[in-house]
Every structure is written in C-alpha cells, then in structure tokens.
Amino acid sequence: MESEEARPRRRQARGERRMSEILDAAAAVFAEQGYEKTTTNAVAAAAGISPGSLYQFFRSKEAVAQALADRFTVQMRAAHGEAFAPADLAAMDLDDLIDRVVDPLVAFNVANPGFKALFARPDMPPGLATAAGPIQSALLGRVEAILAVRAPGLSAPERTRSARVLVQIFQAMTPVVVAAPEDEREAEVRELKKVLRGYLAPLDG
Amino acid sequence: MESEEARPRRRQARGERRMSEILDAAAAVFAEQGYEKTTTNAVAAAAGISPGSLYQFFRSKEAVAQALADRFTVQMRAAHGEAFAPADLAAMDLDDLIDRVVDPLVAFNVANPGFKALFARPDMPPGLATAAGPIQSALLGRVEAILAVRAPGLSAPERTRSARVLVQIFQAMTPVVVAAPEDEREAEVRELKKVLRGYLAPLDG
DNA sequence: AGAGAATACGAGCAATCACTCGTATTCGCA
DNA sequence: TGCGAATACGAGTGATTGCTCGTATTCTCT
Structure with missing residues (x-):
C-alpha cells in the first residue's frame, strides 16, 4: 500500500x-434554494462550467x-476577531459586552446569507456535522469562557448549559435578523440583545 | 360546467x-426521517398498505x-385549552403565568414529535404555510393578548414585536426540550422559562 | 341477491438528479 | 516545441421517487 486514497x-x-468560483456559486444557490433542492448541475451552471x-x-x-463549510469557518473566525482579554471582560459593562460579541456575528451572518442555509438545516449529514462542529464548539467555548469570568458562581455543568442556551437563542433569532429589511434590522438586533441580556443579567456578577 | 373539481x-x-392510520404513519415517518427524505412508499408501508x-x-x-398539519392544529388547540380570563392574567404571578402557558405547549410537542418535523422545516411549501399559519397566528394572538394586559405601556407595534420574539424563543428551544432525554427535560424547560422570564420581566407591569 | 361504489393492490411509468466517461482543449515545464 | 497532466465538456447512466393504472376485492344499499 503506497498510494492509498x-x-x-x-x-x-x-x-x-x-474551486473558489464553484464555492461562490454554491453559496449563492444554497442560500436561494436550500441545500436539498439545489442540484449539482445548477451549481455548475451558476459557476459557468459544465x-x-x-x-x-x-x-x-x-x-x-x-x-464551503470550511471556508465559512475560516471567514467566521476572521470576522469575529481575537478573543478578549479576561481583564477587559470583567470590567466591561454587560451591555457593552453583548454589543461587542453580537455585532460582529450578526454582521457576518448578514454578509453571508448562505451560511445559515447550510448550517441551520435540520438533517445535517455526518460529513457536514464534522465541519459545523468546530464553529459551534468555538462559539460555545467562547461564551463559556466569558461566563467563567462574569458568572463565577456557576458550576461547570451549569456554565455549559447556559452557554448552550445563549448560543441557541442567537442562532434562533439570527435568521429573522438576516431576513429583515434593512430599516428594521437594527430593531431586530435590539430585541435579540434584550433577550440575551434578560437571560444573562441574573447570572452576571 | 357542473362537476368542477x-x-x-x-x-x-x-x-x-x-386516512387516520395513514396520518399516524406519516407523522411517525416524518418525525424520524424529516419531510424531504420521507418517501410516499415508506409512509404507505408504515401504514401497512400499498x-x-x-x-x-x-x-x-x-x-x-x-x-397532518390540519390535524395537529386541531389537537394543539385542544391541548392548549381555552383562553384565560383577563382578570386571572392580571392577578397572576409572572412565574405562574409562564408555567401556565408553557407547560401545555411543551407537553404537546413532547407528545407529538412529528409536529416540529413538519412545521420547523425551512422550506415550507405554500400549501403548508397556509396550514401552519393559523397555528402561528393563534399563538401570537394569545401572547399579544397577554401582553396587552401585563404590559399596558407597550404600543401596538411594540406588543406585536415582543409577541413575535417570545414565540420565536419558544419555537427555537422546543426542539432541544423534545430531544432531551427524559431525565434532563425538566432542566431544559427551566432554562426555556428563564429565557422567557428574562425577556418578559422588564416589560411586566 | 346483486349492482355500483369504495377500497386495495403493486408493477411500472415518467421525471429528476447525483454522478460518470470518453474525448477534446489548455496549461506547465523541460 | 512537445509531452504529460490538468482542465473542460456534456450527453448519458443508474438509481430513486412521486405517482398512475388496470384490475381485483369488499363494502353499502336496495
């Protein structure tokens, strides 16, 4: 065995x-049609190839x-920027903290509408789950780290659960934010932040 | 033209x-496979017919x-029971109110796992949206009515928006509650209620 | 009992779709 | 310049699937 696969x-x-053009085309078609309904021939046509x-x-x-998932992962990490220093976290006002975390994530989702078409679908095939995992994990880990500083009273399992809830809220409300017309988006984001703050405030030290 | 269609x-x-058996079978197969992946032949086989x-x-x-959607709608209305009297609403403790509204809805979703497979899918065909609409409307109307009593300071558009957010939170977190193993379900429901409470408390008079 | 309608069957049709294959063209490189 | 590899093509294939159709059985009603 020398060649393998x-x-x-x-x-x-x-x-x-x-390849990059194909991924561009795929992102557009996925966003418009959804994954299942997208035909490979349609992606090829959109990319201008056979x-x-x-x-x-x-x-x-x-x-x-x-x-495409891999590419999104990279872009997302880049868009989200580096992790905060714990010192910043502890000192920051809760509202500022939320702004600081939510705004870039919302911006990313608005800029990449294909993202949720791929990762929000209920029947994620094993291969995709593998690709989506790191994104989810990164987010969860980040939120958990924040909670560890802001809500030191939480036990480890509680922290994990709370982080999951927060991420879930975000992912649930993001589609609405993305779908909203330009002039209502800000209001939707405000609601999203209200929800997050309402859940976080009692935990926040 | 006398016969029409x-x-x-x-x-x-x-x-x-x-017909009822077929719907039972369909609910089961939809719940397990999702709508798209479900073949009509599989539904027939599950129902024991050709x-x-x-x-x-x-x-x-x-x-x-x-x-199936129609049937769910009827069952849901039944499960949810009658509307509250405004007097009750105004007097009730916020936590009690949340319990009173959330518990039956959660129970319904737990008892009918096929429900979300049908109505939570991202690509709802026009025919289904028509069927899902009444459910959504009923829920929204109910929540709006509650808000009208509990948060009289809200303007009509604000009330509508808040109701939408609350319903959205519920629908987003329900799948997790349903999917959770029996012994963790209660904890998940508690988190759901915490989120709702966190958002509602500042609005509540 | 007997007629007409409703129910039941299941092989198979037509359309769709992910993917292949034989072949032609273009590129990198010596 | 020439050769091997990479890129490109697009009609075609095999599998899947929603649905049909001819026919057989069972029910309802008189």
Whole structure:
C-alpha cells in the first residue's frame, strides 16, 4: 500500500480559482434554494462550467458543502476577531459586552446569507456535522469562557448549559435578523440583545 | 360546467379509519426521517398498505402533510385549552403565568414529535404555510393578548414585536426540550422559562 | 341477491438528479 | 516545441421517487 486514497491531485492556479468560483456559486444557490433542492448541475451552471468540470474538483455534492463549510469557518473566525482579554471582560459593562460579541456575528451572518442555509438545516449529514462542529464548539467555548469570568458562581455543568442556551437563542433569532429589511434590522438586533441580556443579567456578577 | 373539481368522494367508515392510520404513519415517518427524505412508499408501508391505496385518499405527498398539519392544529388547540380570563392574567404571578402557558405547549410537542418535523422545516411549501399559519397566528394572538394586559405601556407595534420574539424563543428551544432525554427535560424547560422570564420581566407591569 | 361504489393492490411509468466517461482543449515545464 | 497532466465538456447512466393504472376485492344499499 503506497498510494492509498490520499492523493489530492496537483492543482494549477486556474484550478484553485475554479474551486473558489464553484464555492461562490454554491453559496449563492444554497442560500436561494436550500441545500436539498439545489442540484449539482445548477451549481455548475451558476459557476459557468459544465457538470463534469464540477466533479473534477469535488467528489460529491456533500464535498462541495463541506468545502464551503470550511471556508465559512475560516471567514467566521476572521470576522469575529481575537478573543478578549479576561481583564477587559470583567470590567466591561454587560451591555457593552453583548454589543461587542453580537455585532460582529450578526454582521457576518448578514454578509453571508448562505451560511445559515447550510448550517441551520435540520438533517445535517455526518460529513457536514464534522465541519459545523468546530464553529459551534468555538462559539460555545467562547461564551463559556466569558461566563467563567462574569458568572463565577456557576458550576461547570451549569456554565455549559447556559452557554448552550445563549448560543441557541442567537442562532434562533439570527435568521429573522438576516431576513429583515434593512430599516428594521437594527430593531431586530435590539430585541435579540434584550433577550440575551434578560437571560444573562441574573447570572452576571 | 357542473362537476368542477370539488367532489370529495364519499367515504366509508373504513376509509376514514385508513386516512387516520395513514396520518399516524406519516407523522411517525416524518418525525424520524424529516419531510424531504420521507418517501410516499415508506409512509404507505408504515401504514401497512400499498402505494396505490395511499393515493386513494391523498392526492399527493404534500396533501398528506397538509392533512397532518390540519390535524395537529386541531389537537394543539385542544391541548392548549381555552383562553384565560383577563382578570386571572392580571392577578397572576409572572412565574405562574409562564408555567401556565408553557407547560401545555411543551407537553404537546413532547407528545407529538412529528409536529416540529413538519412545521420547523425551512422550506415550507405554500400549501403548508397556509396550514401552519393559523397555528402561528393563534399563538401570537394569545401572547399579544397577554401582553396587552401585563404590559399596558407597550404600543401596538411594540406588543406585536415582543409577541413575535417570545414565540420565536419558544419555537427555537422546543426542539432541544423534545430531544432531551427524559431525565434532563425538566432542566431544559427551566432554562426555556428563564429565557422567557428574562425577556418578559422588564416589560411586566 | 346483486349492482355500483369504495377500497386495495403493486408493477411500472415518467421525471429528476447525483454522478460518470470518453474525448477534446489548455496549461506547465523541460 | 512537445509531452504529460490538468482542465473542460456534456450527453448519458443508474438509481430513486412521486405517482398512475388496470384490475381485483369488499363494502353499502336496495
């Protein structure tokens, strides 16, 4: 056994560009049609290539989604910025803290409407869950870290549960924020923050 | 033009029973597989009948979902009970009020796991939205009525928005409650109520 | 009992879709 | 310049699936 399956084929610059174009197209079509209803031929057409060419770069429809997930993960981490210093956290006003965490996440979701079409679907295939996991984990870990500082009275399991609830609230209300017309978005975000604050305030030291 | 399309075929008792059995089967399969992945043949098999027989009673897969939605709507209204008298509402403790509204709804969702598989899917076909609408409207109206009594300071648009947020929170957290193992369900419900309470408390007179 | 309608069957049709394959073209590189 | 590899094509394939149709059985009602 020397070759195995792990020979990712040498790519040219042209190929890398094509892959990126395919992912752009996939994000757009996923966002508009949803994952299940999206046909691979439609993605290829949107990318301006033939069905066969798409499969030169991705082994399957799910592989496209997976790659898109990976790209989102990277972009998300970048958009979200670096973690806060605990000193900042402890000193910060609760409202400021919420603004600071929520605003960039909302901005990311508004800028990438395809994101939720991929990761908010109820039947996440195993491959995708693997890709979505890191995102979820990163968020949860971040929130838990914040809670550890702001609500030191919480036991570890309580902290985990509370973090899960907070993330869940955010993910539940984000679609509405994204779907809202430009001039109502701010109001929706305010509501989202109200909910988060209402849940956090009693925990906050 | 005398016949049109509106002749619903005379049913025998046997037929009504079959329809109910088919809906039972559909609810089970939808709950397990999700709507899209559910095949009509699978529903027929689960109901112990042939594919052809299913189509004696329902014109299409969507018609099955629609009928199931209608049935859920009726059951939900029944499960939820009658509206509160405003006097009760005004006097009641906020925690009691939340218990009183949330508990039956949670119970319904736990008892009917197929419910969310049908109505929580992101791509609701027009026919289904029509069926889901009344449910949503009923809930929203109910919550708005409560807010009108408990938070008289709110303007009408504010009241509408707050009601929407509350319903959204509930619907977002319900799947987790339903999916939770028996012995953790109560804790999940407590979290749900905490979130609702956190959002409501500042509004409550 | 007997007729007509309702119920039941299940093989199969037509359409859809993820994916393949044989072939043609273009690129990187010596 | 020439060669091997990467890229590109798009008609076609096999599998799936919602649904039909011809036919057989069972019910209701007189």
